[in-house]
Amino acid sequence: MLDIGFPEFLLISFVLLIVVGPRDLPKVLRSVSSFIKKIKSMASQFHSGIDDLANEAEISDLRNQVKKLDDRSIMDSEIQELKNFEDDLDVNSIKKDVNEIKNSSDTAKKSYSKKKKA
Numbered sequence: 001m002l003d004i005g006f007p008e009f010l011l012i013s014f015v016l017l018i019v020v021g022p023r024d025l026p027k028v029l030r031s032v033s034s035f036i037k038k039i040k041s042m043a044s045q046f047h048s049g050i051d052d053l054a055n056e057a058e059i060s061d062l063r064n065q066v067k068k069l070d071d072r073s074i075m076d077s078e079i080q081e082l083k084n085f086e087d088d089l090d091v092n093s094i095k096k097d098v099n100e101i102k103n104s105s106d107t108a109k110k111s112y113s114k115k116k117k118a
Helices: 006-020 025-089 091-117
Strands: none
Touching: 006 025
């Protein structure tokens, strides 16, 4: 903070004793110390206020991350539902049914063309 050595402190004390006087020196020292305490408490309050703001910013970031996680879980559940729906449909059986219909229509066309020729 302040780099005051012993010679500087002695000089400040001597000047203060001459300027203020020995009778009023204790009062001045009390008022100076109370002023310093007030400044320290204001600095502490300011520091804690800044910390609170930083914590609020971190909390809002955490809330956003949690919301993203919730969105991902919703997307995962929707994907799982689609997979279940696909399993319910049984794509292979539908393909077989479509092929059977095609084959039956082909045989119907062939039998129709045979009847027409005859």
